[in-house]
Amino acid sequence: MSDAKVALVTGASRGIGAAIARRLSEDHFVVGTATTADGAAVIDAALSGSGRGLVMRVDDDQSVDEALGALGADEQLPAILVNNAGVTADNLLMRMKSEEWNSVIETNLGGLFRVVKPCLRSMMRARWGRIVNISSVVARMGNPGQGNYVTSKAGIEGFTRSLALEVASRGITVNAVAPGFIATDMTSELTEGQVAQMLERVPVGTMGAPEDVAEAVAFLVSDGAGYITGETLSVNGGLHMH
C-alpha cells in the first residue's frame, strides 16, 4: 500500500461497482457511492478499514456537490475515478417515454459530466490521475430496445477520447471499459431462454463475472498503464471484436 491513493467508484453498492471497489481496495483507499444511506452503509461494511461508503446520486447536481464537498473537506478528493453508476430503461423507440430517455441519459452520461469536472482540478494539481468510464459492448453493436442506453454508452466512449486529449499532458489518463454480458442485478431479469440465446453468441460460452471487469479496471488505473489513454478495453468473452 506504499503508493495508496484515494479511488472514487460510483455505484459501488452492488454488481460491477462493488467488485471494482473490492479490487481497488487491495491497493487504495476506496470511496464507494450508493443512492441511499442504507447502500452507503453496506459499502462501509464491505470495505471496512480500506474505504468508506457515501451517498451520491449522479443524476442530481446538488447530491454530487454535497458528496464531493464532503470528500474535499476530508481531503479525500480522488486521484482515481471510476464512473460506473448506470441504469437501463428499455423500450422500443416508438414506445419510449421522455422520462425513460431522460433518466438514462442524465444518469449514464450527465453523471459523467457532473462527477468528472469537480474531480479534475486536484488531479491536474497532482499531475497524476486515472479516470475509467464503464461503457458497454452495445455502444458499438447497438441493441434494439436500448436506444437510450446505447446512446449514453456511445457518448461515454466519445467523452473518454475527448477528455483524454485534454488532460494527457497533465499525467491523467482517461479510458473506458466495455463489459459484455455480466451476471449482476442488471441482467438478472432475463429468462433462462434469453440467457441461453445470448450465450450462443459468446465465444467463451459463459457470462462474465463482475470480477472480470474489476481486473481490467485495476490494470487501467495502475502505474503500468500510464501510456494507455483514450482507449476502450472490451471485457466481453469475444462477443464483439473490433
Ligand SMILES: NC(=O)c1ccc[n+]([C@@H]2O[C@H](COP(=O)([O-])OP(=O)(O)OC[C@H]3O[C@@H](n4cnc5c(N)ncnc54)[C@H](OP(=O)(O)O)[C@@H]3O)[C@@H](O)[C@H]2O)c1
Ligand atoms: N451487467 C452487465 O451485463 C453490464 C454490461 C455492460 C455494461 N454494464 C455497465 O456496468 C455498470 C454497472 O452495472 P451493474 O450491472 O453492476 O448494475 P447494477 O447491479 O444495476 O448496479 C447499478 C449501480 O449503479 C447505482 N446507481 C443507479 N442509479 C444511480 C444514480 N442515479 N446515481 C448514482 N448511482 C446510481 C446503483 O446504486 P443503488 O444500489 O443505490 O441503486 C448501483 O450501485 C453500469 O454502468 C452498466 O451500464 C453492465
